[in-house]
Amino acid sequence: xxxxxxxxxxxxxxxxxxxxxxxxxxxxxxxxxxxxxxxxxxxxxxxxxxxxxxxxxxxxxxxxxxxxxxxxxxxxxxxxxxxxxxxxxxxxxxxxxxxxxxxxxxxxxxxxxxxxxxxxxxxxxxxxxxxxxxxxxxxxxxxxxxxxxxxxxxxxxxxxxxxxxxxxxxxxxxxxxxxxxxxxxxxxxxxxxxxxxxxxxxxxxxxxxxxxxxxxxxxxxxxxxxxxxxxxxxxxxxxx
Amino acid sequence: xxxxxxxxxxxxxxxxxxxxxxxxxxxxxxxxxxxxxxxxxxxxxxxxxxxxxxxxxxxxxxxxxxxxxxxxxxxxxxxxxxxxxxxxxxxxxxxxxxxxxxxxxxxxxxxxxxxxxxxxxxxxxxxxxxxxxxxxxxxxxxxxxxxxxxxxxxxxxxxxxxxxxxxxxxxxxxxxxxxxxxxxxxxxxxxxxxxxxxxxxxxxxxxxxxxxxxxxxxxxxxxxxxxxxxxxxxxxxxxxxxxxxxxxxxxxxxxxxxxxxxxx
Numbered sequence: 001x002x003x004x005x006x007x008x009x010x011x012x013x014x015x016x017x018x019x020x021x022x023x024x025x026x027x028x029x030x031x032x033x034x035x036x037x038x039x040x041x042x043x044x045x046x047x048x049x050x051x052x053x054x055x056x057x058x059x060x061x062x063x064x065x066x067x068x069x070x071x072x073x074x075x076x077x078x079x080x081x082x083x084x085x086x087x088x089x090x091x092x093x094x095x096x097x098x099x100x101x102x103x104x105x106x107x108x109x110x111x112x113x114x115x116x117x118x119x120x121x122x123x124x125x126x127x128x129x130x131x132x133x134x135x136x137x138x139x140x141x142x143x144x145x146x147x148x149x150x151x152x153x154x155x156x157x158x159x160x161x162x163x164x165x166x167x168x169x170x171x172x173x174x175x176x177x178x179x180x181x182x183x184x185x186x187x188x189x190x191x192x193x194x195x196x197x198x199x200x201x202x203x204x205x206x207x208x209x210x211x212x213x214x215x216x217x218x219x220x221x222x223x224x225x226x227x228x229x230x231x232x233x234x235x236x237x238x239x240x
Numbered sequence: 241x242x243x244x245x246x247x248x249x250x251x252x253x254x255x256x257x258x259x260x261x262x263x264x265x266x267x268x269x270x271x272x273x274x275x276x277x278x279x280x281x282x283x284x285x286x287x288x289x290x291x292x293x294x295x296x297x298x299x300x301x302x303x304x305x306x307x308x309x310x311x312x313x314x315x316x317x318x319x320x321x322x323x324x325x326x327x328x329x330x331x332x333x334x335x336x337x338x339x340x341x342x343x344x345x346x347x348x349x350x351x352x353x354x355x356x357x358x359x360x361x362x363x364x365x366x367x368x369x370x371x372x373x374x375x376x377x378x379x380x381x382x383x384x385x386x387x388x389x390x391x392x393x394x395x396x397x398x399x400x401x402x403x404x405x406x407x408x409x410x411x412x413x414x415x416x417x418x419x420x421x422x423x424x425x426x427x428x429x430x431x432x433x434x435x436x437x438x439x440x441x442x443x444x445x446x447x448x449x450x451x452x453x454x455x456x457x458x459x460x461x462x463x464x465x466x467x468x469x470x471x472x473x474x475x476x477x478x479x480x481x482x483x484x485x486x487x488x489x490x491x492x493x494x495x496x497x498x499x500x501x502x503x504x
Contacts, residue, residue, distance in 0.1 A: 051503040073324035083315045087258035099247045
């Protein structure tokens with residue numbers, strides 16, 4: 001469970017999040033949606049401690065974020081459009097990540113096998129295609145049996161087959177009771193696994209609840225149309 | 241605690257070494273040294289020429305390459321920040337992984353020609369070792385300043401501009417201004433003013449430290465005399481080294497503070 005209470009964040013003069021209150025329920029897949037620049041990535045980075053809130057508090061599974069790093073051992077993070085150090089190989093990077101864990105861990109490479117990554121894993125990351133780098137990005141996020149997965153545009157740059165593999169893995173993790181927080185611009189694919197929707201706009205949570213309810217509330221048949229409906233009616237939501 | 245920093249140092253250093261910048265720098269310095277020895281004969285004058293190269297090139301290389309490397313390591317930094325490790329350890333690892341290979345490349349490049357010409361077996365060996373030490377110190381100080389600059393200027397081009405400006409002030413403008421002021425004031429009080437101005441510039445500190453070890457101080461007229469008289473003792477040298485250490489500690493403290501508060 002992630003609890004966000006009264007979180008405000010501004011970069012310079014630009015207010016990205018304004019008094020944001022929300023919760024992300026454990027054991028479910030929550031789709032984070034919203035217009036461009038709504039603060040989705042900032043929201044994810046706040047949970048990870050990469051960005052510090054100006055005001056308010058965030059708790060991840062009861063741990064209130066205070067700058068201590070231990071809670072991140074439970075989080076697998078897939079950053080948006082990962083660009084990695086160009087001269088290191090995926091295997092070297094993964095070995096380093098393993099060595100940084102509080103408890104020594106052997107990386108789970110099943111996703112690498114499903115992606116058929118083998119030799120790309122031993123080549124410098126700078127020489128790999130964007131799609132291949134994204135696969136390695138995914139492998140690293142899932143490598144240490146995280147309880148919470150934070151996926152920022154996970155299928156961006158992936159071919160349909162690789163995207164399928166990744167989505168299947170997300171479903172497996174959900175079955176295993178893991179919490180998943182995911183952003184994507186490809187709403188039909190979110191529809192495949194999103195239990196809840198968190199709609200972020202103008203710095204606050206404008207709507208949140210089960211994806212099923214969103215379709216009923218908006219009278220739309222698909223998640224894509226429902227979110228589009230939210231986007232076009234967000235001025236009204238702000239009033240309500 | 242330190243072991244985490246070391247585990248982070250390894251990939252950062254690997255990334256730095258595999259990029260071609262450091263090898264290129266070392267080669268260029270080695271080539272310059274080789275030419276100096278061939279045409280200068282490898283005596284005390286060669287060493288003084290080399291000293292000038294070291295004092296100009298080392299800070300420039302450390303500032304520019306350091307700033308670029310901090311920006312290039314941005315993705316790696318974000319990746320590591322998402323791991324269960326504290327920012328202080330991450331900073332230590334990243335700094336050492338950047339600064340140590342840079343210091344090594346510069347020192348090795350500078351001294352290698354003297355090693356293969358067998359000059360470490362001659363009377364100038366002591367000066368050469370001191371030169372290596374000062375190069376290392378300047379590389380570390382330059383890297384620390386590069387971290388301060390790069391962490392505060394997110395724009396790559398702006399960061400490089402600031403780094404170049406810092407070098408220009410330290411390596412070129414400073415001495416000109418001191419000369420001008422000395423000429424204008426003259427007379428009494430200049431000694432103290434000179435010494436203060438000297439402590440404010442790590443390049444000057446390094447130069448004095450090295451010149452004190454040679455007989456060359458006498459060649460530098462009034463300044464040389466003042467400096468030799470005031471700082472030519474063991475205590476004076478300790479003060480100079482302490483001032484250099486402060487030049488490393490202060491930027492490092494600043495950079496670490498910025499790093500701990502920064503949004504990535």
